[in-house]
Amino acid sequence: MSALLDVRGLEVRYGGIVALRGIDFQVEEGEIVALLGANGAGKTTTLRAISGLLPIRAGELFFAGTNLRKHGADAIARLGIAHVPEGRRVFTRMTVRENLELGGYAVSSRRELDSRIEDALSIFPRLRERIVQRAGTLSGGEQQMLAIGRGLVARPRLLVLDEPSLGLAPLIAAQIFEVLRDIHRRGTTIVLVEQNAHAALALADRGYVLRNGEIARNDTAANLARDPAVIAAYLGGS
Amino acid sequence: MHEFLAQLANGVELGAIYALIALGYTLVYGILELINFAHGDVYTFGSFTALVVLVALRAAHFLHGAGLILGIVAALAVAILACALLNAGIERLAYRRLRKAPRLAPLITAIGVSFMLENLIELWQGAAPVPFPNVIPNPELEIGALQVGVQQIVVVALAIATMVALHYFVKRSRLGKAMRAVAQDRDAASLVGIDVDRTIAITFLIAGALAGVAGFVGGVSFGSAWFLNGFGAGLRAFTAAVLGGIGNIAGAMLGGFLIGLLESFSTWFIGGQWSNVAVFSVLILVLVFRPSGLLGESLPEKV
Ligand SMILES: Nc1ncnc2c1ncn2[C@@H]1O[C@H](COP(=O)(O)OP(=O)(O)OP(=O)(O)O)[C@@H](O)[C@H]1O
Ligand SMILES: [Mg+2]
Numbered sequence: 001m002s003a004l005l006d007v008r009g010l011e012v013r014y015g016g017i018v019a020l021r022g023i024d025f026q027v028e029e030g031e032i033v034a035l036l037g038a039n040g041a042g043k044t045t046t047l048r049a050i051s052g053l054l055p056i057r058a059g060e061l062f063f064a065g066t067n068l069r070k071h072g073a074d075a076i077a078r079l080g081i082a083h084v085p086e087g088r089r090v091f092t093r094m095t096v097r098e099n100l101e102l103g104g105y106a107v108s109s110r111r112e113l114d115s116r117i118e119d120a121l122s123i124f125p126r127l128r129e130r131i132v133q134r135a136g137t138l139s140g141g142e143q144q145m146l147a148i149g150r151g152l153v154a155r156p157r158l159l160v161l162d163e164p165s166l167g168l169a170p171l172i173a174a175q176i177f178e179v180l181r182d183i184h185r186r187g188t189t190i191v192l193v194e195q196n197a198h199a200a201l202a203l204a205d206r207g208y209v210l211r212n213g214e215i216a217r218n219d220t221a222a223n224l225a226r227d228p229a230v231i232a233a234y235l236g237g238s
Numbered sequence: 239m240h241e242f243l244a245q246l247a248n249g250v251e252l253g254a255i256y257a258l259i260a261l262g263y264t265l266v267y268g269i270l271e272l273i274n275f276a277h278g279d280v281y282t283f284g285s286f287t288a289l290v291v292l293v294a295l296r297a298a299h300f301l302h303g304a305g306l307i308l309g310i311v312a313a314l315a316v317a318i319l320a321c322a323l324l325n326a327g328i329e330r331l332a333y334r335r336l337r338k339a340p341r342l343a344p345l346i347t348a349i350g351v352s353f354m355l356e357n358l359i360e361l362w363q364g365a366a367p368v369p370f371p372n373v374i375p376n377p378e379l380e381i382g383a384l385q386v387g388v389q390q391i392v393v394v395a396l397a398i399a400t401m402v403a404l405h406y407f408v409k410r411s412r413l414g415k416a417m418r419a420v421a422q423d424r425d426a427a428s429l430v431g432i433d434v435d436r437t438i439a440i441t442f443l444i445a446g447a448l449a450g451v452a453g454f455v456g457g458v459s460f461g462s463a464w465f466l467n468g469f470g471a472g473l474r475a476f477t478a479a480v481l482g483g484i485g486n487i488a489g490a491m492l493g494g495f496l497i498g499l500l501e502s503f504s505t506w507f508i509g510g511q512w513s514n515v516a517v518f519s520v521l522i523l524v525l526v527f528r529p530s531g532l533l534g535e536s537l538p539e540k541v
Contacts, residue, residue: 053425073428082429089426091419093535102419105412106431150430 004029010059012049019045021213032190034200037210043193044086047162051083052076078106082156088147092136096127099135103153120149141172160191197234201225243384245506251390253498254397258452259475260490262445268421268485269441275348278472279355280321284453285463286363288317289370298371318450325446326439360465367464370457393455400451401491417441477521483534
C-alpha cells in the first residue's frame, strides 16, 4: 500500500537560494509524523510546498495517489489537506464564527457546516464564549485554537500544523497537544512541525530531522528522543 | 432656508453617485492594494452604454409607462453588465500578470489603461459632451420647505438600494466572505479552499457593476455624458474613498456623501470654480492628518 502523503526529491528555491535540496518523506494513513529542525532548516518551506503555496523546483508530491503538482493551494485544500500555518493567520477582522465558517468553505450544506462548527466548538469550548468576537481581539492561545478549529471544520484527511505551541504558555501548549492527540484518535493523520521537540516526539509515531534543507535523520519518535545527537541539538537543557 | 435645502438635496444626489464610484475603488484596493485609476473611465463607459441603449430604444420620445420603465431597466442592465465585464477584462489582461510585480508596476499600468479607455471612448462617441436622453420626468415635489426633483429621488434611491444590496452581499453571502478573506490574507484564504484568482475576478465584476449603476444615474443626473467625465468624477470618488478609509466599504459610502455635500455647499458659498480646491484640500488634509480615513483601522491589520 502506498503512503497517504508521498514526497520525493522535493526541491524549493527562493530566488537563487536553495531552501530544500531534494527531500524525501512519507506519511502513512493514521500516523503522527513530527518534522524537527533548527530555525531556517526548511520546515515551514516544506509545509508550504505541500499545500501549494510555493512553486516547486523539482520533485514529486502525491497525496492519496493524486499528484499535487497539478493543483493550486485551494484545490489541494479541497483534496483533504488542512494546513494550520505558522503564525496562525486567522482572519483578524472577522468574527470567530466567520473564521470557522470559512474553514468549511467547500461545504455546501448549511446543516453540515453548522454541525462541523458545533464539533469544533465542543473541542475548544473557549471559542464558543468568543463566537461573535473579532478574531483579532483573541489572545494568542485562543487564536491558535481558532486556527486549528478552522482547519478541523474542513474535516481533513491530513492535518498539517506549523509550530502550534509557539508563544503559548506551557499550560495552553499542553492543552493544544492534548487536543491533537484526541483529533488523531478520531482518525486524522497529522504532520507536526515543532520547536518543542519533547512534546512533539511524545506525541508522534515517527520523526524527521531537517538540517539545511536536507533530511538529516529519520527514525521512530522513541529512537529520536533517545538519540544523543538529537538531544544535544533540540532537546538540550529542558 | 430654501436655498440651503436645495443645496442639501443636490449634495446628497452628487454624493450618491460618488459613493457608488468610491465603492469600486475601495473594493479593488481592499483586495489588491491597487488604486485602479481606470475605474473612473469604467464609470464613463457605463454612462455611454446606457445612453446608447436609451437612444436606440428612442426611450425619451416613444416610450411611456411600463414601456419606459422597461427601457430604463434595459439600459441600466446593459450598463451594469458591460461595466462588470470591462472591469473584469481589465483585471484579467492588465493586472493579473502583475500581481507579484513591484507595487509601482500595476499602478502605472492602471494609469495607462485609464488613458486607453478615455481615448477609445472618445473615438467611439466623439470629443464633445453627448446629451443623455431625458427619460425620468422631473416634476419638483415640495416636502415642507424642501424642493426635490423626482429624478433626484430616483437617483438617490437607486444608489442606496445598490449599496444596501452590496452591504448584505459582502457581510452575509459565502462569496462575500471569501472576498473579505482574500482581502485580509490571500494565503490563508487559499488554505481554506478559496480560489483566489476567481474571487479577485468577482470583486472586479462587482466593482464594475457598481460603476455601471453610477454611470446610469450620473447620466440621468448630469443630463449628458462626456469621454472625460470619469476623470473628474473618479478623482472625487477616490478622494471620498480615502476620506472614508480606503478599503472600508461603509467608509466609501460615508465619504461619497460627504464629498458630494462639500462640493455642493462650496459651490454655493464660494463659487463652482473653487469646489475643486475644497475637495482636493480635503484629500490632502486626510492624507496628512488621518491617512487611515474616518472609518479606517488606525493600523492596517496586514499579516
Ligand atoms: N520568502 C523567503 N525568501 C527568501 N528566503 C526565504 C524565504 N522564506 C524562507 N527563506 C529561507 O529559507 C530557509 C528555510 O526557511 P523556513 O522558513 O522553511 O525555515 P523553518 O525551518 O520553518 O524555520 P523556523 O523554525 O525559524 O520557522 C531559511 O534559510 C530562510 O531564510
Ligand atoms: Mg518555520
